[in-house]
Amino acid sequence: MSLSDHILMVREFAEGHLVGENRNDYHIRLKLDHSMRVLDNGLAIIEGEGINGRTAQLATMAALYHDIGRFPQFARYGTFKDAESINHGRMGVLTLRSLDLPDGFTEHEWRLIRAAVGLHNAKTVNPGLKGPLSSMVNVARDADKVDIFGVILDHLSQPGTPDRVVILQLEKHPTRYSRAVLDAVMSGGSCDYSMLRYDKDFLILMAGWLFSLAYGTSARLLLDRGLVERTFGMLPKNDEITDLKEKVLTHLQAATSARH
Numbered sequence: 001m002s003l004s005d006h007i008l009m010v011r012e013f014a015e016g017h018l019v020g021e022n023r024n025d026y027h028i029r030l031k032l033d034h035s036m037r038v039l040d041n042g043l044a045i046i047e048g049e050g051i052n053g054r055t056a057q058l059a060t061m062a063a064l065y066h067d068i069g070r071f072p073q074f075a076r077y078g079t080f081k082d083a084e085s086i087n088h089g090r091m092g093v094l095t096l097r098s099l100d101l102p103d104g105f106t107e108h109e110w111r112l113i114r115a116a117v118g119l120h121n122a123k124t125v126n127p128g129l130k131g132p133l134s135s136m137v138n139v140a141r142d143a144d145k146v147d148i149f150g151v152i153l154d155h156l157s158q159p160g161t162p163d164r165v166v167i168l169q170l171e172k173h174p175t176r177y178s179r180a181v182l183d184a185v186m187s188g189g190s191c192d193y194s195m196l197r198y199d200k201d202f203l204i205l206m207a208g209w210l211f212s213l214a215y216g217t218s219a220r221l222l223l224d225r226g227l228v229e230r231t232f233g234m235l236p237k238n239d240e241i242t243d244l245k246e247k248v249l250t251h252l253q254a255a256t257s258a259r260h
């Protein structure tokens with residue numbers, strides 16, 4: 001397997017969706033850059049967790065190709081909102097089936113890669129997944145979450161109006177957040193994008209992801225990059241947000257100190 005061939009594949013496929021129009025091309029580049037950073041995060045997680053051999057190669061592919069469906073999604077629908085277009089994980093599976101991909105993996109292995117791409121954005125994943133697919137899905141999901149923290153925090157901290165496609169058309173408000181989102185995250189319940197109303201809700205949703213990271217290395221990456229502190233720094237300072245922060249930090253401390 002030559003990783004550089006696969007990187008070139010993704011780059012050329014993405015760049016094939018550039019049309020010379022600013023808004024379109026900005027969003028295509030955003031997802032291309034995201035894909036490359038998720039690849040880097042995936043490699044860091046694979047190394048930190050001691051994942052090796054063929055499983056490491058397959059998990060690398062899952063991270064690199066996880067958002068391949070985003071390019072045709074934006075081309076067809078002009079949005080990254082799955083609810084208003086198509087499930088982009090599913091779109092990724094269809095895209096991979098239609099591409100002439102570099103050699104080096106068997107048909108069975110491509111089936112695993114497609115399965116991981118299809119599951120990377122599932123609300124929940126069956127904890128009983130076995131074998132390489134389990135590592136592939138976990139690496140892709142964690143690597144994706146680690147990058148989304150940076151993307152969202154950067155967008156929300158920019159002065160002026162944030163890009164409404166990136167923050168999914170949420171209302172920007174200095175202090176407001178939704179009770180249902182905070183309650184869902186505090187109780188360990190599920191919370192998805194359809195529940196979000198304010199930009200702060202996105203930060204609370206991301207804080208909730210910290211409880212569902214598969215790997216201690218992913219928690220370590222987020223802490224070391226200051227992304228957890230930044231997330232809470234952008235939320236209002238009150239008792240319930242402080243409770244959430246304490247709960248998150250306690251969880252992350254346990255996650256990063258547990259050795260496998």
Ligand SMILES: [Fe+2]
Binds near residue numbers: 066067121144
């Ligand atoms: Fe995705």
